Amino acid sequence: MEHLTLYGRQGWGSVLAETQLVWYGMPYELRSVGDLFADEEAQRELEKINPAVQVPTLVLPDGGVMTESGAITLWLAEEAESSELVPEPGAAERTQFLRWLFFVTSNIYPVYTYADDPSRFVPQESAQPAFAERMGDRAKKLYGVLNDEAAAPWFLGDRFSALDIYICAMTHWRPGRPWFEENTPNLVAIAAAAKALPKLAEVWARNYPDD
Ligand SMILES: N[C@@H](CCC(=O)N[C@@H](CS)C(=O)NCC(=O)O)C(=O)O
Incomplete structure (x- = not known):
């Protein structure tokens, strides 16, 4: 191509x-x-x-x-x-892959949009910190849901997928590594395994040079 x-x-x-x-x-x-x-x-x-x-x-x-x-x-x-990153139609893991891909992109990801710059959504300056905090709480709740659903060694079990890439990337974001380590051990384990994949080593290092 x-x-x-x-x-x-x-x-x-x-x-x-x-x-x-x-x-x-x-x-x-x-x-x-x-x-x-x-x-x-x-x-x-x-x-x-x-x-x-x-x-x-x-x-x-x-x-x-x-x-x-x-x-x-x-x-x-x-x-x-x-079908290495996206289970093919008919695959046993396809249904849950789609469910959690959309959960991450349409439930969790927007929370960042709202909290990254609360002034876009909340005009009154004094109300912005509380709004951002509520968004942070929402993210924590949703990451908890994701953590409870996660299998091992990958989110879908034996099968690596793009969900593991999302988990690795997003556990670098808010609420920050210490929170993920304390509250979402399953996600942290998946992130570490995804980080260790030789095929992705360079691209992870380019994006997260401080790790
Ligand atoms: N729904 C989009 C969300 C993308 C997104 O929120 N990207 C952030 C960076 S992590 C961004 O570009 N934010 C800039 C902004 O919202 O102004 C997706 O899944 O790709």
Whole structure:
């Protein structure tokens, strides 16, 4: 396939797409975007491609645009004609894979959108910290649910999948490693195992150089 262009930022959600591109050995060009919460120029540039102004944003060889990490996950598996990260239709793990992929992308991920910059949603400055805290509580609850559902050594049991990549990436985010270690040991174990995969070592190190 012709090359893909991934707009991303070190350690941000673009790592979800980048790891999968690396896994499948798909050629891609990485375009680093500035801090989308602070850099208006970076916002304006990305907005031309993805009006939601978020990463990952993937531009396809035909100029089409793919956003939404969950959709990108399903699309990449199809494009790669691989079931290594996405259980194929009919596979025993498919149902739970889809359930938890959507749980992560449509339940947990938006909590970050709301808490990253509460001023976008709560005009009154004095109310913003409490709002962010409530969002943090929501994330903790949902990560607890995910932890209780997690099998071993991978989320789906014996079968590695893109869910393990999400868990590895997201346990680098809020509420922070100590909280995950104390409260979600199953997720932390999965994250460590995903981190140790030689195929992904470089891309993890690029995104999380301080680990
Ligand atoms: N639904 C999107 C969420 C992507 C997302 O929230 N990305 C964050 C980085 S982790 C972002 O770009 N935030 C910038 C902003 O919201 O301004 C997905 O699953 O890809």
